[in-house]
Amino acid sequence: MPIVLSLIAVAIFALLMWVHFVSVSEQERTAARRSLGAALILPLPFLLVAWAPIPAVGILVWILLAAVALPIIVYLVPTADPKGFRNDAPTTRIDERTVMFSRAALKPGTPRFDDYYESHPEHRSNDDRFRALPGLMGQQSGKYEPLAFAAAEASFHTVGALAGLCEGEPKAETQEHDPEAATRFIKGWAGKLGALDCGITELREHHLYTVKGRGEKYGQKVDLNHRYAIAFSVDMDHASLGTAPEGPTVMESAQQYLTAGAVAIQMATFIRSLGWPAEAHIDGNYKVICPLVAKDAGLGEIGRMGLLMTPRQGPRVRLGVVTTDLPLLVDPATFDAAVLHFCSICRKCADICPVDAISNEERGEIDGAQRWRISSEACFGYWCAVGTDCGQCMRVCPYSHPDNTLHNLVRTGLRRSGLFRHLALRLDDLLYGRRPSPLPPAPWLPRRKRQ
Ligand code: SF4
Ligand code: SF4
Numbered sequence: 001m002p003i004v005l006s007l008i009a010v011a012i013f014a015l016l017m018w019v020h021f022v023s024v025s026e027q028e029r030t031a032a033r034r035s036l037g038a039a040l041i042l043p044l045p046f047l048l049v050a051w052a053p054i055p056a057v058g059i060l061v062w063i064l065l066a067a068v069a070l071p072i073i074v075y076l077v078p079t080a081d082p083k084g085f086r087n088d089a090p091t092t093r094i095d096e097r098t099v100m101f102s103r104a105a106l107k108p109g110t111p112r113f114d115d116y117y118e119s120h121p122e123h124r125s126n127d128d129r130f131r132a133l134p135g136l137m138g139q140q141s142g143k144y145e146p147l148a149f150a151a152a153e154a155s156f157h158t159v160g161a162l163a164g165l166c167e168g169e170p171k172a173e174t175q176e177h178d179p180e181a182a183t184r185f186i187k188g189w190a191g192k193l194g195a196l197d198c199g200i201t202e203l204r205e206h207h208l209y210t211v212k213g214r215g216e217k218y219g220q221k222v223d224l225n226h227r228y229a230i231a232f233s234v235d236m237d238h239a240s241l242g243t244a245p246e247g248p249t250v251m252e253s254a255q256q257y258l259t260a261g262a263v264a265i266q267m268a269t270f271i272r273s274l275g276w277p278a279e280a281h282i283d284g285n286y287k288v289i290c291p292l293v294a295k296d297a298g299l300g301e302i303g304r305m306g307l308l309m310t311p312r313q314g315p316r317v318r319l320g321v322v323t324t325d326l327p328l329l330v331d332p333a334t335f336d337a338a339v340l341h342f343c344s345i346c347r348k349c350a351d352i353c354p355v356d357a358i359s360n361e362e363r364g365e366i367d368g369a370q371r372w373r374i375s376s377e378a379c380f381g382y383w384c385a386v387g388t389d390c391g392q393c394m395r396v397c398p399y400s401h402p403d404n405t406l407h408n409l410v411r412t413g414l415r416r417s418g419l420f421r422h423l424a425l426r427l428d429d430l431l432y433g434r435r436p437s438p439l440p441p442a443p444w445l446p447r448r449k450r451q
Pocket of ligand 2: 383
């Protein structure tokens, strides 16, 4: 038995040192410190019981063996899918003019502004409040940093310049392609262009806004009858998002809107060159609600913070969509109740949110579907005060950890076992903290001077 206990002590030490080195490489200082402490302390009881002359050693041996065996059993033995989570879709559609970004773009004194608040007086006082704040990337904002904000502006400006490429006429001559080969090519090429995951769904009513709320087509009815929607995700860099709510966060958001936009435009242009209609949906120029399309395309579930939770990056992605009539193979419908169960017990995003924009309650019915309620008004108001798009909820989400072997082992357990979901949440809190601090920015990134 001393040998067995000693081997277990070595295994625990090795496992925790692995966690330590991964944490160091991810700049997670708290996790690095705590895992090192645990690596030095947790093997000691096993070595003591193995080699020290202790009375009633038999009972202690069994306690220690149980302490090791139980988490392994919890991890390895799958449990039934959690009950009570409906896989449903909204039954109503959204007018894009009512979303916060559209309202933020309204200029006082213009007919558009007057018309909007005449028909939506209930939004006026809230919107006047955020208009009085410094604004997203504003110079007077709390997290103002000139280089980071200028870089983000440059990315947003470039996405804006791409807007004219979203639509176009297909080539006169239509090429026929085997749907299976076309689907394989599009998914493979999406990966080559920088997408993480790519899925295809039929375009459905609830994917579409009713009326355009931004850009030159403001106020126009959305009338899009393409048959398919290709949805893809692009990675938001863990290290940049880890600094949330500082300037590198908005730099990274803007950059990934640009990456997603460029991929969508290339793909739509490619499909039009085959003679099929196609349209790219990119930041500031959407006819579809990307997370709803991406969910139906099998890319993930809508979590507590109202964002798509993807299997390997959680909410740490940006989305792009291309709609088209090119014949393609649709991905089978998926439903991951385990993610919804984890969101129902986790609540880390709700706890860190400085303005309580994320609900701490259970899901309720929103637009005909079961969803967690989000206050986009409160969230956007905070952005206008700090000048970045905050991102603290994404930063602390246990699913946002990097896509590597350690975190993917945890993600496998989260998918398989309800008991492990409870255990993993406690371990995440222990290792990173319930309200983890932001990561330090990379050395080349500017550090904001504290006021
Ligand atoms: S932080 Fe927790 S509750 Fe929030 S989205 Fe992530 S897993 Fe869900
Ligand atoms: S981005 Fe910030 S303010 Fe908005 S919901 Fe997340 S934590 Fe709250």
